[in-house]
Amino acid sequence: MKGRERGPRIVLGALAAVGLLISGYLTWVHYAGVAPECVGGSGGCETVQASSYATILGVPVAALGLVGYSGLLLSAFLRGGDGAYLGLLVALVGTLFSAYLTYLELFVIHAVCEWCVASATVMVAALIGAAARIWRLGEEGRAMEQ
Amino acid sequence: MSSKRSPRRKRSPLGSPRTLLALIVGVAIVVAALLAVLSQFGGPQGGSASGKDLGELYSGIPQDGTTLGEGGAPVTIYLYEDFQCPVCGQFSRQTLPEVVDRDVRSGGVKVVSEPVNVIGPDSVPAAKAALAAGEQDRYWQYAQLLFEHQGGENSGYVTDEFLKSQAEKTPGLDVGEWGSDLKGSSVTRQLQASQAKAQLAGVQGTPTLIFSGPGGQTELVGFYDYDRISRAIAQVD
Numbered sequence: 001m002k003g004r005e006r007g008p009r010i011v012l013g014a015l016a017a018v019g020l021l022i023s024g025y026l027t028w029v030h031y032a033g034v035a036p037e038c039v040g041g042s043g044g045c046e047t048v049q050a051s052s053y054a055t056i057l058g059v060p061v062a063a064l065g066l067v068g069y070s071g072l073l074l075s076a077f078l079r080g081g082d083g084a085y086l087g088l089l090v091a092l093v094g095t096l097f098s099a100y101l102t103y104l105e106l107f108v109i110h111a112v113c114e115w116c117v118a119s120a121t122v123m124v125a126a127l128i129g130a131a132a133r134i135w136r137l138g139e140e141g142r143a144m145e146q
Numbered sequence: 147m148s149s150k151r152s153p154r155r156k157r158s159p160l161g162s163p164r165t166l167l168a169l170i171v172g173v174a175i176v177v178a179a180l181l182a183v184l185s186q187f188g189g190p191q192g193g194s195a196s197g198k199d200l201g202e203l204y205s206g207i208p209q210d211g212t213t214l215g216e217g218g219a220p221v222t223i224y225l226y227e228d229f230q231c232p233v234c235g236q237f238s239r240q241t242l243p244e245v246v247d248r249d250v251r252s253g254g255v256k257v258v259s260e261p262v263n264v265i266g267p268d269s270v271p272a273a274k275a276a277l278a279a280g281e282q283d284r285y286w287q288y289a290q291l292l293f294e295h296q297g298g299e300n301s302g303y304v305t306d307e308f309l310k311s312q313a314e315k316t317p318g319l320d321v322g323e324w325g326s327d328l329k330g331s332s333v334t335r336q337l338q339a340s341q342a343k344a345q346l347a348g349v350q351g352t353p354t355l356i357f358s359g360p361g362g363q364t365e366l367v368g369f370y371d372y373d374r375i376s377r378a379i380a381q382v383d
Binding site: 104 | 170174185
């Protein structure tokens with residue numbers, strides 16, 4: 001019956017890999033002290049990365065993303081309820097925090113970083129995937145009880 | 147009836163799936179809120195990109211209009227900058243605080259900002275707003291805030307509300323007086339004078355830094371780290 005959650009797990013694993021690439025690049029940019037490549041050369045990524053919101057207690061937000069996406073990847077590897085609920089928790093925290101960061105970009109920093117938007121999109125997709133996994137797990141449980 | 151029992155799903159020790167889901171949602175909200183609160187400690191009110199508070203960065207350093215530092219400093223850096231220019235923002239956030247700390251504070255260097263418009267129409271109100279803060283000798287704090295909250299070039303972020311919100315964040319600035327100065331003709335004249343100086347100096351892009359001292363004059367255009375700036379200072383000192 002594990003096959004029912006196989007699809008969402010693969011999707012979550014792929015999303016986590018994409019997220020790790022994005023946050024890994026932004027973490028490297030932070031520590032290398034170079035400007036991130038921003039689509040269209042708008043300079044928005046550089047502005048956001050150089051803003052004081054780019055770190056939390058000295059830790060780059062991108063590095064927190066690395067931790068989050070690693071958790072998401074781990075959840076994709078774990079079968080059953082443990083993995084499903086871990087994935088939901090990580091994706092929910094990630095989505096809520098991404099929403100806050102997007103608010104900061106639009107209304108406080110007044111610059112938009114395409115990498116951050118891409119990461120937020122990945123997180124929202126991961127939340128949908130995690131919810132689907134929980135749903136399928138629930139269906140599986142109900143089928144077993146019948 | 148069959149005695150064969152269906153395999154039962156292992157129940158979570160936390161109770162029903164609904165309870166577990168509610169717990170996850172609650173924990174997620176708390177963690178996200180905590181991260182949001184912690185992020186405020188690194189926000190513009192708490193410190194600049196250099197890690198220094200605005201007040202701390204400029205405290206004890208004399209300011210006169212757009213000039214930062216002792217009037218008799220042997221080396222002067224003329225900084226031609228556009229508040230919409232991303233590279234100017236990068237310089238202001240990453241390099242300038244170190245120059246201020248190590249060279250301006252000691253009295254060896256003074257920096258004269260010459261705000262210009264090379265990017266587009268929105269650069270004009272931004273420059274005027276900074277010059278209006280300069281009327282109260284708060285130019286540098288305001289300019290730093292403009293760069294900290296810089297948006298995309300000509301993206302429309304330079305609104306009256308945006309400029310006023312930076313004025314409200316500027317330590318020691320009388321916002322009412324700033325508003326009056328912003329409408330006055332003095333800031334327009336100052337901006338025109340800076341533009342004329344830029345033309346005379348042959349400024350092609352921003353930031354342009356012209357180092358002037360007893361040892362002569364040198365020029366750098368673009369973003370440079372502190373080491374390069376320090377070498378240019380030593381060259382003209």
